[in-house]
Amino acid sequence: MPILMIDVPVGARAEAKQQLMRQVSEAVEEAYQFRDVRVWLREYLPENVAQDGVSGPAAVRPVCSLEAPELTSLEARRTMAAKIQTAIAEAYAELADTGETLVMMNHYPLEMAGFAGRLQSDDPDIVDALKQLNS
Template structure:
């Protein structure tokens, strides 16, 4: 159920994109151990992104949103963020200012997430998975 949204410039090649999403998925899998990791790429031409009130004035700085369950382990969050940043840097090399990639982690308790028509907090398997995740 982890969702990763990447806001970045257009132009990444298919092979680089595939390698990047595989690495990001592996980083999220390692941190969460929760199935159904989805990566959403939202790519923009430079003329459609303003930074500091200027359009196309500098290479786009990628932005990554993680919409994920709660994760208490700061070391796991740190390692995941580093791997995601490295994957973005490799994938968008020469296309973006990847030295300034921002990774925002939005963590949701199970009672704030619905799946399959019910809250995840009502799913005993999801509750147990999060208990194990946050009490290693």
Template sequence: MPQFFIEAPAGIGREAKQQLMIEVTAAIEEAFRMSPDIQVWLREYSGENVAYDGRLYGDEPMRLVCFLEAPEFTGEDVSRAMTKRINDAIEVAYEGIANTAETLILMNRYPLQDAGFQGRLQSDDPELVEAIKRLNGA
């Protein structure tokens, strides 16, 4: 159920996108151990549709921003490793296209009672509740 959104400049090819998706999915799966329920979304923008401090991009490489929407868990070391692995994959995919040294990854984590799926709260799914308990070492 983790969702990962990548806001990035247009310009990488299909193979680079596929490899990026594989690497990002693997990093999230390693952290959450919730495969095969991980989605990665790539949203691409031209420089004329993104501004930095009010100026349209164009003279400098665009920065990427990513959003993780996922269940709440407490593993700071796991988050650190996942962030590093995702950033490494982004650096490879966007080398020469974007400013990958300043990629921002924002992690929004939700208690299961604050996420609905298939018409019910995730806190009503006993398997998911147990998986999150294991993830958090409880």
């Protein structure tokens, strides 16, 4: 159930976006060792983005926000972040300053995530999967 929201400029080709979404999904699946990764691309016109108060194409620096269960492995987080940054750079190198891509990882304990009318901490399969992942 990890969710990625990637804020990028408009203008990437449909194929580049599809490849980006596939690559970031694979990176997250590898780190978490399960599927159900959701990706949203949020596209902005350069005049609607500012860096330090300056707007325009030079100010566009992609941002990726990951909302996911807790992941204790620092190495898994490092690898995942590097793969996400690489995928964004491949898709948006001509449109944004991809050397300045920020990947924010917000990790939640299972009791802070609800799904299908119950907390994830109430699902023994999910609890077991995260115990194995983080052991």
